[in-house]
Amino acid sequence: MAKVKKQPRPKAVTPKGFRDYFGAEVTQRKAMLDQISDVYQLYGFEALESSAVETVEALGKFLPDVDRPNEGVFAWQEDEDADWLALRYDLTAPLARVYAQFRNDLPTPYRRYAMGPVWRNEKPGPGRFRQFYQCDADTVGASSVAADAEICAMLSDTLEAVGIPRGDYIVRVNNRKVLNGVMEVAGVLDPSDPAKFMDERGIVLRAIDKLDRLGTDGVRALLGAGREDGSGDFTKGAGLSDEQAEIVMGFMQAKRDSGGATVTRLNELVIGSDTGVAGVQELETIAELMAAQGYNSDRIEIDPSVVRGLGYYTGPVYEAELTFEINDEKGRPRQFGSVAGGGRYDDLVKRFTGQEVPATGVSIGVDRLLAALHAKGRMNKETVGPVIVTVMDRARMAHYQSIVSELRNAGIRAEVYLGNPKNFGNQLKYADKRHSPIAIIEGSDEAERGVVQVKDLVLGAEIAKTATLEEWKGQPAQSEVARADLVATIKKMLN
Amino acid sequence: MAKVKKQPRPKAVTPKGFRDYFGAEVTQRKAMLDQISDVYQLYGFEALESSAVETVEALGKFLPDVDRPNEGVFAWQEDEDADWLALRYDLTAPLARVYAQFRNDLPTPYRRYAMGPVWRNEKPGPGRFRQFYQCDADTVGASSVAADAEICAMLSDTLEAVGIPRGDYIVRVNNRKVLNGVMEVAGVLDPSDPAKFMDERGIVLRAIDKLDRLGTDGVRALLGAGREDGSGDFTKGAGLSDEQAEIVMGFMQAKRDSGGATVTRLNELVIGSDTGVAGVQELETIAELMAAQGYNSDRIEIDPSVVRGLGYYTGPVYEAELTFEINDEKGRPRQFGSVAGGGRYDDLVKRFTGQEVPATGVSIGVDRLLAALHAKGRMNKETVGPVIVTVMDRARMAHYQSIVSELRNAGIRAEVYLGNPKNFGNQLKYADKRHSPIAIIEGSDEAERGVVQVKDLVLGAEIAKTATLEEWKGQPAQSEVARADLVATIKKMLN
Numbered sequence: 001m002a003k004v005k006k007q008p009r010p011k012a013v014t015p016k017g018f019r020d021y022f023g024a025e026v027t028q029r030k031a032m033l034d035q036i037s038d039v040y041q042l043y044g045f046e047a048l049e050s051s052a053v054e055t056v057e058a059l060g061k062f063l064p065d066v067d068r069p070n071e072g073v074f075a076w077q078e079d080e081d082a083d084w085l086a087l088r089y090d091l092t093a094p095l096a097r098v099y100a101q102f103r104n105d106l107p108t109p110y111r112r113y114a115m116g117p118v119w120r121n122e123k124p125g126p127g128r129f130r131q132f133y134q135c136d137a138d139t140v141g142a143s144s145v146a147a148d149a150e151i152c153a154m155l156s157d158t159l160e161a162v163g164i165p166r167g168d169y170i171v172r173v174n175n176r177k178v179l180n181g182v183m184e185v186a187g188v189l190d191p192s193d194p195a196k197f198m199d200e201r202g203i204v205l206r207a208i209d210k211l212d213r214l215g216t217d218g219v220r221a222l223l224g225a226g227r228e229d230g231s232g233d234f235t236k237g238a239g240l241s242d243e244q245a246e247i248v249m250g251f252m253q254a255k256r257d258s259g260g261a262t263v264t265r266l267n268e269l270v271i272g273s274d275t276g277v278a279g280v281q282e283l284e285t286i287a288e289l290m291a292a293q294g295y296n297s298d299r300i301e302i303d304p305s306v307v308r309g310l311g312y313y314t315g316p317v318y319e320a321e322l323t324f325e326i327n328d329e330k331g332r333p334r335q336f337g338s339v340a341g342g343g344r345y346d347d348l349v350k351r352f353t354g355q356e357v358p359a360t361g362v363s364i365g366v367d368r369l370l371a372a373l374h375a376k377g378r379m380n381k382e383t384v385g386p387v388i389v390t391v392m393d394r395a396r397m398a399h400y401q402s403i404v405s406e407l408r409n410a411g412i413r414a415e416v417y418l419g420n421p422k423n424f425g426n427q428l429k430y431a432d433k434r435h436s437p438i439a440i441i442e443g444s445d446e447a448e449r450g451v452v453q454v455k456d457l458v459l460g461a462e463i464a465k466t467a468t469l470e471e472w473k474g475q476p477a478q479s480e481v482a483r484a485d486l487v488a489t490i491k492k493m494l495n
Numbered sequence: 496m497a498k499v500k501k502q503p504r505p506k507a508v509t510p511k512g513f514r515d516y517f518g519a520e521v522t523q524r525k526a527m528l529d530q531i532s533d534v535y536q537l538y539g540f541e542a543l544e545s546s547a548v549e550t551v552e553a554l555g556k557f558l559p560d561v562d563r564p565n566e567g568v569f570a571w572q573e574d575e576d577a578d579w580l581a582l583r584y585d586l587t588a589p590l591a592r593v594y595a596q597f598r599n600d601l602p603t604p605y606r607r608y609a610m611g612p613v614w615r616n617e618k619p620g621p622g623r624f625r626q627f628y629q630c631d632a633d634t635v636g637a638s639s640v641a642a643d644a645e646i647c648a649m650l651s652d653t654l655e656a657v658g659i660p661r662g663d664y665i666v667r668v669n670n671r672k673v674l675n676g677v678m679e680v681a682g683v684l685d686p687s688d689p690a691k692f693m694d695e696r697g698i699v700l701r702a703i704d705k706l707d708r709l710g711t712d713g714v715r716a717l718l719g720a721g722r723e724d725g726s727g728d729f730t731k732g733a734g735l736s737d738e739q740a741e742i743v744m745g746f747m748q749a750k751r752d753s754g755g756a757t758v759t760r761l762n763e764l765v766i767g768s769d770t771g772v773a774g775v776q777e778l779e780t781i782a783e784l785m786a787a788q789g790y791n792s793d794r795i796e797i798d799p800s801v802v803r804g805l806g807y808y809t810g811p812v813y814e815a816e817l818t819f820e821i822n823d824e825k826g827r828p829r830q831f832g833s834v835a836g837g838g839r840y841d842d843l844v845k846r847f848t849g850q851e852v853p854a855t856g857v858s859i860g861v862d863r864l865l866a867a868l869h870a871k872g873r874m875n876k877e878t879v880g881p882v883i884v885t886v887m888d889r890a891r892m893a894h895y896q897s898i899v900s901e902l903r904n905a906g907i908r909a910e911v912y913l914g915n916p917k918n919f920g921n922q923l924k925y926a927d928k929r930h931s932p933i934a935i936i937e938g939s940d941e942a943e944r945g946v947v948q949v950k951d952l953v954l955g956a957e958i959a960k961t962a963t964l965e966e967w968k969g970q971p972a973q974s975e976v977a978r979a980d981l982v983a984t985i986k987k988m989l990n
Binding site: 009010011012013014015017018019020021022023025026027030041042043044047049050051053054055057058060074075076078081083084085087097098100102107108109111117119121126130131139141142143146147149150153161187240255288289341351352353368370385386388397398399402405408412413414415416418419420430434448481 | 504505506507508509510513514515516519521522523525536537538539541542543544545546547548549552553567570572578581582593595596597601602603604606612614616619625626634636637638639641642644645650670721780784785786787799838846847848849869880881883892893896898900903905906908909910911913914915925928929940
């Protein structure tokens with residue numbers, strides 16, 4: 001007799017760095033994505049859902065952590081002759097590919113929003129996963145800074161739409177051209193070696209981007225020779241002279257009390273650099289456009305310390321920060337920090353077409369925004385479950401099903417308990433685990449009398465928590481109603 | 496002078512077998528997913544979004560096309576010691592993994608719905624992509640066929656919710672146990688060689704599943720020695736004797752005019768097989784439960800020709816078919832066919848835990864359903880675009896932005912034209928490409944007089960199509976309104 005081969009049992013585990021999302025985690029994120037896309041649509045942006053899979057060639061090497069340009073994506077090759085394919089690591093690189101591919105059919109400017117998971121092959125950490133959601137809006141083909149200003153306004157509207165009240169966030173704007181100008185003035189730009197300049201600029205950008213974490217001393221060290229962290233690891237610096245580093249630090253700290261004063265200070269810093277002067281001019285225009293629409297410094301401000309780590313930005317950069325404090329894992333208060341950011345990137349499409357195509361856009365970190373709302377207690381952990389019709393008599397299953405049919409037809413979320421009905425306690429435990437508001441009980445006795453028992457599980461839990469036995473008896477969480485009045489009764493209880 | 500290395504330009508192409516979805520394609524699918532999840536939630540199902548990436552070990556080899564069990568997924572290995580990872584090919588295998596992993600925390604039964612893309616590493620063809628959407632609902636941990644019946648009822652409700660009217664679809668139900676019983680009676684089951692039986696049964700299942708495409712002669716050939724197709728390719732058959740094949744064919748054609756008559760016929764076919772008798776009994780119970788809730792044969796029927804190709808089904812199987820005809824690419828009328836299917840699979844969780852866990856569920860092919868609604872003309876190709884504020888005077892950009900702000904605050908989708916405003920014709924072409932209903936024009940002359948020009952683009956297009964020049968003059972699609980009346984006017988025009 002031939003034997004069926006026995007295989008070892010597979011392990012039931014989510015792959016390392018990935019996670020599963022249950023119930024309210026899914027529906028709350030979906031609700032937030034809906035709120036965001038409503039605002040994006042109101043602003044005239046159009047949906048795009050590009051393939052999750054791209055050729056490695058099309059994706060390019062634009063991951064935020066440019067220290068390791070060859071890593072960061074999940075990639076595979078079907079066979080030796082085939083293209084390398086990879087999961088997208090953001091929604092911007094696919095947009096550049098889509099625009100280059102379909103530019104003759106798409107409207108110009110092309111204003112699109114996209115939302116969905118992206119994947120990063122990075123070392124997972126606490127709260128840091130290899131698959132997470134992004135929610136982007138970009139305008140491709142518009143060189144006017146009015147496009148950047150609009151996205152800042154939209155970012156502000158979006159945060160308020162998802163439940164972050166004015167005053168609890170700030171959209172901060174800066175311009176890469178100003179930094180380039182400052183570096184030109186500082187003599188960091190060596191016209192004879194543009195590649196070296198790009199490298200140094202990259203290190204400078206990433207150093208400034210770490211201001212929050214490392215403080216001014218840490219950034220100062222990274223602008224110069226380098227910095228040793230607590231564990232003894234050494235990070236090579238940009239190699240700027242003391243004088244050069246001072247100028248860059250001065251730029252980073254150029255923020256003043258008002259937008260006007262900040263602009264004045266920046267204009268001083270870029271004297272002699274055409275690029276720098278143009279950058280400050282763009283910031284002024286953005287500020288004017290914002291003010292004309294009523295977006296004042298309580299919502300949007302110019303802040304030279306915002307640089308965004310990504311190397312590909314070429315003009316305005318912007319970031320939304322939540323300004324309230326939350327308690328971290330150890331109970332210490334800290335600023336919640338950045339939840340969205342973006343900027344102008346005029347060269348991404350050029351990679352494909354050879355022609356420069358101006359583009360600007362924002363990416364919202366939906367999972368971080370959800371975490372913020374939870375941390376502020378503005379979102380419930382659980383949502384209300386279905387009404388449960390318990391099974392007292394297996395032979396009456398068709399009847400129980402007709403009860404839930406009636407409830408569903410009235411728009412009430414309901415189900416019959418479909419597990420093994422023998423142990424009634426298990427049925428109530430199930431209702432509890434599902435956060436059911438109400439259980440309906442109908443045995444043969446009730447059926448004969450044309451009634452059902454209705455158990456208010458919310459009230460029941462409340463009484464169980466707080467009431468004495470005497471009170472318990474006086475406040476029955478269970479009542480008998482006529483079968484014909486069932487739907488109306490449940491409706492009333494749920495309201 | 497060091498040179499920046501020049502790299503060849505990457506190709507801007509969607510990877511082979513993948514595609515991008517634009518505008519209405521995205522929003523219409525999203526609307527359908529929302530309609531479906533509303534019904535799933537009404538039935539008490541809870542959302543789950545599992546990781547898109549699974550270990551190859553956890554996924555197992557359950558792809559529909561079991562002829563090539565080692566293919567079908569996109570898989571990669573990070574390094575030689577790491578687990579092989581893969582993109583999920585459906586939503587059922589991940590559910591089995593999730594349930595096995597979290598069974599102690601999850602309610603039992605666990606009723607979950609899931610929607611999202613799945614990926615198949617298969618040869619792409621016309622309308623056949625390597626990434627597509629599924630939308631599933633499953634009940635894990637319920638052995639009662641009431642769970643199967645409920646999913647059939649829900650499937651019927653779902654189809655009506657997305658816009659398939661009653662009469663245009665049918666949910667067909669069968670039971671694998673009946674087929675197993677018939678094969679036992681036919682003597683195909685050789686108790687001394689269960690592995691051989693499973694192989695043969697697999698070939699039989701796939702043969703019956705091809706009835707639509709191959710007709711009875713084709714299926715008959717596949718039950719016997721095998722079948723040569725038009726191109727000369729030979730498919731090996733199940734090797735059944737003529738007598739055995741006749742019995743299986745008899746089963747497949749056992750459908751009668753009424754459910755009762757079909758059950759009677761099936762009972763005759765399974766005489767002598769306990770499994771078969773149990774299977775027919777389950778079908779009867781499902782029919783009773785359906786009838787009690789008012790789901791009659793115009794919505795749900797017993798049909799022994801439904802077997803579903805997947806090897807892992809163990810009991811009831813069901814399928815939703817659209818019964819209307821559409822025209823194919825060559826203009827020939829054909830049945831639209833299956834848009835959803837599922838069944839009971841009691842062994843999938845057991846792979847992980849060693850314990851049998853009963854489960855049943857359905858998967859809806861959302862992209863096929865959308866195609867059906869488009870084919871029937873029940874869905875528009877395009878959605879209405881935003882109101883466009885044109886740019887007549889670049890210096891007035893802040894003012895134009897304040898106009899769209901006002902419109903958006905009134906809930907009207909609107910944007911300022913952000914491309915190069917020099918050529919006014921381009922602005923109107925843009926509005927046309929965006930399917931904008933209205934363009935707003937305000938030059939310095941209008942601004943001085945406190946008015947704006949409002950151009951009805953829908954009416955304009957209509958007139959341009961049908962009117963003579965005389966009529967054109969008499970029906971101006973453009974009118975002047977006071978700036979203060981703008982929002983009210985636009986609102987009225989859109990209604």
